[in-house]
Every structure is written in C-alpha cells, then in structure tokens.
Amino acid sequence: MGEEARVSPLKNFVAGGVAGACLLLAGHPLDTIKVRLQTQPKAPCAQYVLYRGTYDCFRKTVTKEGVLGLYKGMGAPLAGVAPMMAISFFGFGLGKQLQQPDPNKPLTHTQIFLSGCLGGVFTTVIVAPGERIKCLLQVQASGGSSRYAGPVDCAIRLYKTQGIRSVYKGTVLTLIRDVPSNGLYFLTYEVLKNFLTPEGQSVSQLSTPKILLAGGIAGILNWTIALPPDVLKSNFQTAPDGKYRGVVDVLRTLLREEGPKSLYKGFNAVFLRAFPANAACFLGFEVALKGLNAFVPSL
Numbered sequence: 252m253g254e255e256a257r258v259s260p261l262k263n264f265v266a267g268g269v270a271g272a273c274l275l276l277a278g279h280p281l282d283t284i285k286v287r288l289q290t291q292p293k294a295p296c297a298q299y300v301l302y303r304g305t306y307d308c309f310r311k312t313v314t315k316e317g318v319l320g321l322y323k324g325m326g327a328p329l330a331g332v333a334p335m336m337a338i339s340f341f342g343f344g345l346g347k348q349l350q351q352p353d354p355n356k357p358l359t360h361t362q363i364f365l366s367g368c369l370g371g372v373f374t375t376v377i378v379a380p381g382e383r384i385k386c387l388l389q390v391q392a393s394g395g396s397s398r399y400a401g402p403v404d405c406a407i408r409l410y411k412t413q414g415i416r417s418v419y420k421g422t423v424l425t426l427i428r429d430v431p432s433n434g435l436y437f438l439t440y441e442v443l444k445n446f447l448t449p450e451g452q453s454v455s456q457l458s459t460p461k462i463l464l465a466g467g468i469a470g471i472l473n474w475t476i477a478l479p480p481d482v483l484k485s486n487f488q489t490a491p492d493g494k495y496r497g498v499v500d501v502l503r504t505l506l507r508e509e510g511p512k513s514l515y516k517g518f519n520a521v522f523l524r525a526f527p528a529n530a531a532c533f534l535g536f537e538v539a540l541k542g543l544n545a546f547v548p549s550l
C-alpha cells in the first residue's frame with residue numbers, strides 16, 4: 252500500500268481541522284440523541300422510560316427544545332472536535348512518517364493501524380475533558396435542570412470544586428475507546444481508498460462518491476469497536492461522584508442492571524450518524540488537502 256505522495260504532518264493537521272468541523276456539523280444532532288439514550292435513567296418498567304428509542308428521543312427533543320435542542324452542548328465540541336481531528340490526523344501522519352524512513356517502501360496494514368492508534372493517544376489529552384463537559388451538558392439539558400450555564404462554566408466549576416482530576420474524569424475509558432478505534436478508522440479508510448482506486452490511477456484522484464463511501468465505512472467500523480467503551484465512558488463521566496469505583500465497576504454495574512445489550516445503547520443513533528458524519532469528515536479532509544497542495548505546497 253501507499254503509492255500516495257507523502258503528506259507532511261502539518262498539512263495533515265490543518266486538513267484534519269477542516270475535517271473535524273465537517274464531522275461536527277454533519278454529526279452533532281445524532282450525537283446528542285446518542286448520549287441522551289445512553290445515559291437516561293433506568294425506568295422501573297417500559298411504560299416509564301423517558302425515551303423509547305432513537306426516533307422517540309429525536310421527536311421529544313425537537314418538540315420540547317426546538318431544532319436547536321439537537322445542537323445542545325455543541326460549544327465544547329466546536330472548540331474541541333476541529334483540534335481533536337487535527338491532532339488525530341497529525342498523529343496518524345507522524346506515525347506513518349516514523350515507521351517509513353523510505354517513502355518508496357509501502358507501509359504494512361499493521362503499521363497503518365499503529366499510526367492511527369498514535370493519533371488516538373494524542374487526542375485523549377483534549378478529548379477526555381471535552382467529552383466530560385459535552386456529556387454533562389447534553390445530559391443536564393435532557394433532565395430539565397441547568398446546573399451549568401455552558402462549557403466554560405462547566406469546566407470552571409469542575410475544576411474549582413474537585414480540581415483537574417474531575418475535569419479529566421473518564422480518561423482511561425477515553426483511551427480504551429479511542430486508541431484501537433482510531434487505528435481501525437484510518438486503516439479502513441486507507442485500505443478502501445486503495446481498493447476503490449482503478450488500476451493505473453493515483454489514490455489522490457479518487458472521485459467524491461468513493462471518498463464518501465470509504466469515509467462512511469471507516470466511521471461505521473470505528474464505532475463497532477468504540478461503542479461499548481463509549482457507553483461506559485458516558486455513564487462514568489456523567490455519574491454523581493462516588494457512584495462508581497472505577498472502569499470495572501461501571502462495566503459490572505451496567506451488565507448486572509441492564510445486561511450485555513446495554514453496551515450497545517444508542518446503537519441506532521450512533522450508526523445513523525457514523526456514515527454521513529465520517530463521509531463528510533474525510534471529504535472535508537481531502538478537499539482541504541487539495542487546497543493546501545495548490546496554495547501552500549511547501550507546508
């Protein structure tokens with residue numbers, strides 16, 4: 252693999268930022284639904300459940316809060332997703348460069364996977380606090396209370412009351428979610444890009460529908476392994492302090508109270524979102540990269 256020209260980590264960083272903005276705009280409404288479904292309180296019987304499913308959650312959110320309700324909690328990701336994807340693409344590019352001293356020697360699948368994993372390690376520094384704040388805001392809106400006025404207020408209060416540990420609550424689960432899924436994400440995209448490139452053509456000439464297809468599938472596969480740790484993370488990060496003793500305790504509690512199916516809570520919302528959001532993400536990346544190559548080739 253790898254007849255593609257080598258892209259500098261800096262170009263990956265800038266184009267990754269554009270990719271992140273596209274990902275957020277296309278995916279945030281379904282992300283709100285996902286978090287609300289994942290964290291809704293367990294009802295004594297089906298009749299009292301707050302949201303009966305993806306459509307029910309969508310309908311109730313729009314009826315109660317308007318369409319903008321779907322964009323609740325977007326302040327933190329807005330400031331977080333673009334840099335997160337910028338760092339993710341940067342880490343991926345750096346990982347590839349570190350493992351490929353000779354640009355003419357193609358990388359193996361394992362090396363591509365490991366490059367993606369490196370991106371996942373780097374992003375955790377900003378993703379863990381970003382997710383903590385985002386989930387708290389999404390859940391408080393769904394519960395009807397407004398303890399935090401917004402992302403900055405939330406970050407300040409968490410920091411003031413319990414320090415940096417509270418802001419970074421859920422870091423281990425974020426690593427468990429993002430390191431392997433990042434590896435699979437980039438590996439899938441690169442493999443599909445090569446597969447979809449007609450014989451004798453360069454991968455950089457891939458058509459828009461094929462980029463969308465490769466990006467969308469990469470997003471879906473990424474979530475098949477990211478969803479169970481994501482459910483644990485959302486529950487852990489939004490739980491009152493002291494409710495869980497740690498990662499294993501959240502897993503045990505969820506399995507005991509709601510069974511193994513609970514690890515795929517929010518499945519419909521996640522998979523409905525994954526394809527369009529990640530298709531938009533990779534298209535944004537490729538378009539931005541073409542722009543950078545044309546206007547700032549030396550970057």
Ligand SMILES: CC(=O)O[C@H](CC(=O)[O-])C[N+](C)(C)C
Binds near residue numbers: 528
């Ligand atoms: C698990 C996750 O956040 O996936 C990201 C894409 C998405 O659908 O939000 C991509 N990445 C694996 C780079 C974090």
